[in-house]
Amino acid sequence: xxxxxxxEGPVTLSEEAFLTINCTYTATGYPSLFWYVQYPGEGxxxxxxxxxADDKGSNKGFEATYRKETTSFHLEKGSVQVSDSAVYFCxxxxxxxxxxxxxxxxxxxxxx
Amino acid sequence: xxxxxxxxxxxxxxxxxxxxxxxxxxxxHENMFWYRQDPGLGLRLIYFSYDVKMKEKGDIPEGYxxxxxxxxxxxxxxxxxxxxxxSMYLCASSLxxxxxxxxxxxxxxxxxx
Numbered sequence: 676x677x678x679x680x681x682x683e684g685p686v687t688l689s690e691e692a693f694l695t696i697n698c699t700y701t702a703t704g705y706p707s708l709f710w711y712v713q714y715p716g717e718g719x720x721x722x723x724x725x726x727x728a729d730d731k732g733s734n735k736g737f738e739a740t741y742r743k744e745t746t747s748f749h750l751e752k753g754s755v756q757v758s759d760s761a762v763y764f765c766x767x768x769x770x771x772x773x774x775x776x777x778x779x780x781x782x783x784x785x786x787x
Numbered sequence: 788x789x790x791x792x793x794x795x796x797x798x799x800x801x802x803x804x805x806x807x808x809x810x811x812x813x814x815x816h817e818n819m820f821w822y823r824q825d826p827g828l829g830l831r832l833i834y835f836s837y838d839v840k841m842k843e844k845g846d847i848p849e850g851y852x853x854x855x856x857x858x859x860x861x862x863x864x865x866x867x868x869x870x871x872x873x874s875m876y877l878c879a880s881s882l883x884x885x886x887x888x889x890x891x892x893x894x895x896x897x898x899x900x
Contacts, residue, residue: 707886718791718877718891719830726886764829768885773837774845775820775889779829 677702681765681778688755688785696750696781698739698765706767708732708741708748709775713762722750722763755785790814793878793892800899806865808895810878816890817883819861821845821853824875824894836861868899 682697700706707726711719723732728743737752748765765778794809812819818837822830822845832845834853842853850872854862861880865872876895881887 709888711889716893718893719879719889720891721888724886724888770885773885774832774835775885776832777822777830779827 677706677767677769677776679765679767679776679778681763681781683781685782685784688783690757690785690787691754692785694750694752694755694759694783696763696765696783698748698750698778700746700748700765700767702746702767702769704769706769708739709766709768710737710739710748710750711764711766711777713764713780715761719764755783757785757787759783760785791878791880791890791892793876793895795895796893798895798897800865800868800897802869802899804865804868804899806868806897806899808863808865808876808878808897810861810863810892811859812861812880812890813859814880814882814890815858816880817858818881818887819855820879820881820889821851821861821863822877822879823847824877830877833863868897870899873897873899 678701709724710722712722713719723734725732725741731740762780764780768775791812820835821833836855852864878892879889
């Protein structure tokens with residue numbers, strides 16, 4: 676079945692460091708891909724999305740490119756801030772199931 | 788702005804009790820979802836609904852049921868709470884179609900003792 680695999684956390688970085696969180700997926704059909712973020716004490720909110728191969732989603736300095744050949748959707752940011760500390764979830768949805776399937780989440784901690 | 792409201796932030800119940808978790812959205816969204824969130828497991832879908840009075844089982848429906856009598860309200864019911872249902876429960880809604888982003892509530896932390 677469809678699935679999403681994220682890199683294990685936690686990821687600890689210093690402020691202004693470069694961030695990459697890896698995400699790979701397995702899906703039948705042509706999924707849409709998403710990154711959600713969960714700040715402490717809050718629900719998840721959409722960070723960015725891409726709906727077809729080679730699309731790049733971007734928001735708040737974060738970017739991710741839909742790579743069909745490597746079935747990946749890695750999240751990147753050039754310079755992280757303390758306020759980026761949160762849990763990041765990669766997810767996919769397909770028209771086959773109509774459901775959103777999440778990875779296990781990656782905790783990011785940014786230190787000043 | 789979109790708002791999904793879960794009735795309780797924290798809840799403590801005893802084993803065997805019947806538990807109701809309520810969720811209300813104010814965006815006239817068609818779709819509503821219940822997930823549970825556990826460390827290392829991410830979010831797992833319990834039940835979802837694409838319309839009033841309609842429900843579909845997710846990946847882990849055992850021990851749960853749902854009710855959607857009105858478009859804006861989606862209730863999760865634990866018929867007889869057990870300790871392995873101690874978890875964070877997240878409600879979400881989306882407009883329509885599988886591409887629509889989900890809007891989440893802040894979650895209910897349920898402890899079953």
